[in-house]
Every structure is written in C-alpha cells, then in structure tokens.
Amino acid sequence: MPQICRYLFFGYLSFTFVTGRQAITKPYRQPGHTMLFNSLGFALFLPIVFLLYWFATKGKLKTQNILLMAASYYFYACWDYRFLFLLIFSTFLDYFTGIKMNDAPDKKGRRFWFWLSVIVNLGFLGVFKYFNFFASSLADALAMAGIKTNFWSLQVILPVGISFYTFHGLSYVIDIYNGKIKAERNFIDYSLFVSFFPLLVAGPIERATHLLPQIKKERHFDARMATDGLRQILWGLFKKIVIADNCAEYANTIFNHAGNFHGSSLVLGAVFFAFQIYGDFSGYSDIALGTARLLGFDLLRNFAFPYFSRDIAEFWRRWHISLSSWFRDYLYIPLGGSKVSTAVKVRNTFIIFLVSGFWHGANWTFIVWGFLNALFIMPSIIFNTNRSNLDIVARGKLFPSAKEFISIIITFGLTVFAWIFFRAKSLHDSLSYVKGIFSSALFKAPDIKALVGSQNHPYILFVFMAFFMIVEWLGREHQYALAALGFKWPEPVRWTLYFTIALFIFLFAGKEQQFIYFQF
Amino acid sequence: MKPFLIKVSFFLLLVTAAMLFVFFIADGKSDAYYLRFTTPQQHSLIIGTSRAAQGLQPEVFDSIVYAHNEHHFFNYAFTITDSPFGEAYYESIQHKLAEGVRDGIFIVTVDPWSLSSNTTDPNDSVNFHENKGFMGKTKYVNLNPNIPYLVQSYGEPYVNIIRKWKSSTDLLLHKDGWLQVDVPMDSPSVAKRLQNKINDYRMNFLPNFHFSTVRFNYFQKTLSYLQQHGKVYLVRLPIHPEISKIEDELMPDFEEKVNAVAATLHIPYLDFRTMDNHYQYVDGNHLYQSSGKEVSETIAGWIKMHP
Numbered sequence: 008m009p010q011i012c013r014y015l016f017f018g019y020l021s022f023t024f025v026t027g028r029q030a031i032t033k034p035y036r037q038p039g040h041t042m043l044f045n046s047l048g049f050a051l052f053l054p055i056v057f058l059l060y061w062f063a064t065k066g067k068l069k070t071q072n073i074l075l076m077a078a079s080y081y082f083y084a085c086w087d088y089r090f091l092f093l094l095i096f097s098t099f100l101d102y103f104t105g106i107k108m109n110d111a112p113d114k115k116g117r118r119f120w121f122w123l124s125v126i127v128n129l130g131f132l133g134v135f136k137y138f139n140f141f142a143s144s145l146a147d148a149l150a151m152a153g154i155k156t157n158f159w160s161l162q163v164i165l166p167v168g169i170s171f172y173t174f175h176g177l178s179y180v181i182d183i184y185n186g187k188i189k190a191e192r193n194f195i196d197y198s199l200f201v202s203f204f205p206l207l208v209a210g211p212i213e214r215a216t217h218l219l220p221q222i223k224k225e226r227h228f229d230a231r232m233a234t235d236g237l238r239q240i241l242w243g244l245f246k247k248i249v250i251a252d253n254c255a256e257y258a259n260t261i262f263n264h265a266g267n268f269h270g271s272s273l274v275l276g277a278v279f280f281a282f283q284i285y286g287d288f289s290g291y292s293d294i295a296l297g298t299a300r301l302l303g304f305d306l307l308r309n310f311a312f313p314y315f316s317r318d319i320a321e322f323w324r325r326w327h328i329s330l331s332s333w334f335r336d337y338l339y340i341p342l343g344g345s346k347v348s349t350a351v352k353v354r355n356t357f358i359i360f361l362v363s364g365f366w367h368g369a370n371w372t373f374i375v376w377g378f379l380n381a382l383f384i385m386p387s388i389i390f391n392t393n394r395s396n397l398d399i400v401a402r403g404k405l406f407p408s409a410k411e412f413i414s415i416i417i418t419f420g421l422t423v424f425a426w427i428f429f430r431a432k433s434l435h436d437s438l439s440y441v442k443g444i445f446s447s448a449l450f451k452a453p454d455i456k457a458l459v460g461s462q463n464h465p466y467i468l469f470v471f472m473a474f475f476m477i478v479e480w481l482g483r484e485h486q487y488a489l490a491a492l493g494f495k496w497p498e499p500v501r502w503t504l505y506f507t508i509a510l511f512i513f514l515f516a517g518k519e520q521q522f523i524y525f526q527f
Numbered sequence: 528m529k530p531f532l533i534k535v536s537f538f539l540l541l542v543t544a545a546m547l548f549v550f551f552i553a554d555g556k557s558d559a560y561y562l563r564f565t566t567p568q569q570h571s572l573i574i575g576t577s578r579a580a581q582g583l584q585p586e587v588f589d590s591i592v593y594a595h596n597e598h599h600f601f602n603y604a605f606t607i608t609d610s611p612f613g614e615a616y617y618e619s620i621q622h623k624l625a626e627g628v629r630d631g632i633f634i635v636t637v638d639p640w641s642l643s644s645n646t647t648d649p650n651d652s653v654n655f656h657e658n659k660g661f662m663g664k665t666k667y668v669n670l671n672p673n674i675p676y677l678v679q680s681y682g683e684p685y686v687n688i689i690r691k692w693k694s695s696t697d698l699l700l701h702k703d704g705w706l707q708v709d710v711p712m713d714s715p716s717v718a719k720r721l722q723n724k725i726n727d728y729r730m731n732f733l734p735n736f737h738f739s740t741v742r743f744n745y746f747q748k749t750l751s752y753l754q755q756h757g758k759v760y761l762v763r764l765p766i767h768p769e770i771s772k773i774e775d776e777l778m779p780d781f782e783e784k785v786n787a788v789a790a791t792l793h794i795p796y797l798d799f800r801t802m803d804n805h806y807q808y809v810d811g812n813h814l815y816q817s818s819g820k821e822v823s824e825t826i827a828g829w830i831k832m833h834p
Contacts, residue, residue, distance in 0.1 A: 047678065061528065230531040237535065463684050502538070509542045514549070514686040 140369030236300030243293025252517030602704030631757030
C-alpha cells in the first residue's frame, strides 16, 4: 500500500494521504499541552501580563492593546505556532471584508464581500473540522450500497479554537452586513477582539457590539473588579481541577469499560460525566471571565447554573449561553424565530439543535446529542411553554418547592441521558451503553469497589460533588457561585473559605485532563 | 493597586507555604519512586525494572561487597513501564551517577521486557512510554525536596502524601532505593496474585510487546557507559517458571543475544533462571523480601568472585 506523507499549505497542515481510509501516521503534534489555564505555564504567563499591562503601559490604551494582542498571539503560538498563520489570516480576512462591506457603494457590493467572508470562514472550518467526517460518511454510505471505495482521505489536525474564533469573526461580519455596527478600522483593536487570550481557545463567543467598545475605551485598574476576577478564577480552578478532573477519571473508567459494569454503575458513569463536562467547561469559562476582569474587561457570561433548570428550554438558556445566543441571533431568528407557525418552529428548533450538535464535532454522536435535545425541548415548543421558567429557581428561598425539585431532577436526568451520546466514541458505543443501563442490574448498588485506585476515593469525590452543588445552589442568584458567598461573614472567615478552596485544589487535584471544549 | 497586590501576595504566600509543607513531608511512603530522586549522586548503582527494585537490597550488597569500604550501593531500578533500556533511562542514570567515579560497581539486570516496546513500531523511540512519564520528565534527580518531580510527575492527589505520612503502607521505598513491599504471603493470596500476573502478561503484555532494536542498542550503550565508571555485572533475576515461559515466547533468542553482548563487552553474566524454583515470589514476577535477600547475597558473593 503506498503511503505518502507530506506537508502542504506552507507546512502548517499535516496531511496523511492514506489508501483504504486507514490513517497511518499520527497528527504532527497534538495541541493542548503547553498553555492550559490550569498549567504552570499559565500561572507564570498571567502575572507577567498583568504586571506589564498595568505598570509598563502607563495606562496608555494603544500600548495596552498592543501588549494584549502580542500576549494573545504568544498564548496561541504556545499551542501550535503554525496555526497562528491561520488565526492572523482569518482576522485579516474579516477586518478587510468588514471595511469593504462598510465602504461598498451599493447592496450588491456589500453582499459580495459578505459572502466572500462567510464562504472562506466556513470553508476553513469545513476543511479543518469536517473533511474527514464527510469523506468517511460518504465512504460508509457507498459501502452500504455495495460500492467499495478506495479513495484518499486526509488526516487534518484541528487547530485549537477554530470554531470559536471563526464564530467571532462571523458575528462581526454579519453585524456589519445587517447594519448593526460599523467596520472597525483599527487593525490592532480588531485583532485583539478576535484573539483576546482569555477567550481565544474556548470562548465565550464574544460579540463585536459587546467587546469592541471595551477595547476602545480607556481602562483603569479597579481593585474590586480584579479581586472579583481572582475569586472567579479560584472557583473555576476548583470546578476544573477538583470536580471535573476527578470525575473524568471515573467517567473514563466506566465509559471505556462499559461492558464490565452493570446498570446502576453505568448511570453513575453518566452522572460523573455530567459533572465532568459542567465542571470542565464552566470552570474554563470562569477562569476566562476572571482573567479578563483582572485586565479590566467584562466578557459575556457563559453559564448560569444550568443543572438547576426546570425544563430543557431553561437549560439551554443557561448552558453555553454565548453559543446558544449566537445560534439564536444568527440562525434561529433569521429562520423566522418564534413568530412563525408551530410546524416551522419545530423545524427551526431541529435545525438549530442539529447544527449545534454538529458544531461540537464531526461525529454522529454529537448530531444525535443535538437531536435528543431537540426532542426533549419539543413539548415546550409545541405547547409554547419554552419561556415559562425565565426567573431564577426558588429566588430568595433556601430550598425549592417539591414541584421545582422534581422538575430539576427530571431535567437533569434528560440531560445526563443525552450526555451519554456526547461522551461515547461512536453511536454503537452509546447504544450499547444505554442498553447496559436498562439491564436487570439497574437497581443494584453501583460497583464502587471497582473504581477504587490511586486517585481520590469515590466517596471523597461524592463529598466534593455535594459541596460543589451546595455552593452553586447558594450562589445561583449571582454571576458565579462564589461571587457573593460569605460577604456577610467577618473578612478573615471569608478569606479562610478561599484559602480552604485553594487547599482543596492543591490537595485533591485529579489527574490533569485537557479541557473538553478545546477539541471543538 | 498596592493594597490589592499586598492582599494577593499574602494569600499566595499562605498557599505556597501549605504546598511546601506537603512537599517537605514527602518520603518513602509517598510513592514507589520519589525518594530515588531526592538523594545525592551515587557511586554504585543497581539498574533495571521492578524486579530489581523490589528484589535487590543495597544493604546486603554493602555488607558483603563494601564491608570495608565507605561506598554504598543505590537501587536505581524502577518499573518495566518507566525504566526499560532507552534514552530516558540512560540519561537519568548519567544524572544519578556521581561525576568522576572510576571504581563504581554496577549491577545491571536485564530481561526480555526491558528490551521490548509496546509501541506499534517497537523502534518508534519518540513514542516510548517512559518519555511521557516521570523518567522522561525528571531532569533533576538529586534534589531534596524534589519539587519538579512532585509537581510534574507525582501520580496521586497530594493529599495522599499527608495520608501516608504517619500511617503504615504496603510500599516503603528505603533511602538506599530498595522498594519494600509488604503483602500477605499466605498461599491463596500468592496463588491469586500469581494467576493475575500470568493472565496480565499473557493477555496484555505478550501480544503487544515486541523486541526493540533501539532498546537493545541502548542496553549496550548503558553497559558501555557504566564500564567507563567501574565494573559492570549483568544479571537475569529469577521469576516464576510460568512467567519464564511467556518470556521465552516473547524473545526466544534472548540468551543468545545477551550472552553475545556480555562476551563482547567482557561483562560477567549471571542467569538465575535455572534456580527459578528456589525462591518465593509475591506474584511470580517479584521476589519476596527473604528471597530477595538470598538473591542479593548470591549476587554479592558472585561479584566478590569476579573482582
């Protein structure tokens, strides 16, 4: 079998041409080993940027922005310097087409530049993220029809953060095209909008209307804001390192050896994954938002205690908010939004969720995950109750009502069920997993003994999960759980709480896992 | 800004102090490797995998070989995953060996696993497992406390350092590098562990491991390097006959290859396999303490006979 490995596109793309759809070589380099938010590298990088930013720039806006842009490019280059070219190209493309659209004398010209930007942006995303998926799906479809294929497939590295910065750029050009904003003419400012390091690799997906004005406004150090930022970083680290990384070990054990576990253990595995992905992604978002606040920026909120949702519609208003609102504004509303017939609303809802699933990754499991969520939300779409839970659950009360509690449990259960498809490696695996859950042993106690290893004991993790949920519940009326917790306590007591959380992070850290959303 | 920085610095100072406290109490109970990276550079080394780590007791060698000498042996053997022959282990040995040593004694243990790799291509040295583990990451092997090791490679939650600190544990790494393992030695327990080990080696190891020319070259390179610093003795440690059979399947020409190297480099070679049945094993693969002592005495006596 001939195998030809070569580098194309100026060497930053590793292609493996393989016959018979069998990849032989591994990606040139796996991203994600150098500048994780929970890494020593970032622990050094952030204080240096912070001190330079507030001291060396002497409050000059232009210098601050140049410094942040340089720091952001350095941050990205630490992942894979070859893909920096792609980021700069994407930035330049949207900057240039934005100005051209703005200056176009007629609608035809605007439309040309608009579609050029959209097609190139989505083209890059398509090649880097979805080429293999389409190629293998086509081959599978042909094989099912009895046609054996032997064409060449490409193994393309997924540049970290491409889904996020592409959506940044797209929202910018769509807003210009719709006349919502004027094109940004300062390249540094625009470049910083796209590449601002706290949000570069996994969001939140910012809007030009929200972030660009902050980039252009003079920023002065605000101790309260910075302290709040540090508090949010602390809570984000706890979520990531203590909750997500520890849950990941057990979720991995159970998902990777699903055949060895019976029903209730598989349910436990799915619950572990639900906590893992929430701790991982919302923890990442907290660190990103906290880091931005240290530098005087307010980023869009990405999570609002989604596991306390009373229905799936509420869940999706609280989970990955910046992506959900992106799809709402740039896909759902242009498709007609809610001001259409029920049948069209149903169609639009399915489109949104399927696209959202596909955005997460080039795998049928994500599409089924999206489809399931669309199914779960259907009753509230059909009966028009999708906006019946807009307020915060049990506001001002310590406990929810029995009805609220049951609704929360049911919604959480549905979410956990859908996560099985998100986590499994293939549709076959996910279906086997679900089948395993509904075995005769569903009502037996989970096999905790089989999980005990050198990591934290599952019972210790249960205690942390309970602590985590209690703090989240107590803080659900605020931007993040720790935002106001203990503000009525004496200051030394509150600082003792922070110190204790920092100790928990150090002492009970799970095995380091890459942030899940970096792969998207 | 100033009050903010003072508050943050004070907070970080407290957290750092707590971290340092935990790092300072890390000891031979913390894990099976840490203490080996906290001692000064050494004069005489025991090299190999977990068989040597658990089986060969430096104290015994000191009492026989260095009875009238100030030198000491140090057990610098780890595991099949972390210290097979290769670049990472070779470099680590170089860092551990004291500079200028010319009269050291080096006991190098070898078996088919330490010359094999479970990478798809057994010569794909870039992807050798040990490169990603503590052997590849730990560049400073003589620090106390060894914070780089604890930060990068300690494989458990740090709370375990505190938990194990004042309690008794199954594993105790001595300051001379010997790994003492205390497990129940009643017949049913031993039989169960033996069966598990045989299954593991037959089902998981044998199908995936293949002889690696790269590892074999590093084996020779390691021997040659150590020869520049003293006298080298090559040993194949005893194992349970059932595991021995699996090894023969992995590398039928092992003896031929190792004998050839020993002859070329003029290194004495002691093969214990004819005495497999003489010793007691905790799991078929590792010598029990009393048998380890016996084997150590035998090797020490043999070294005395081949000065």
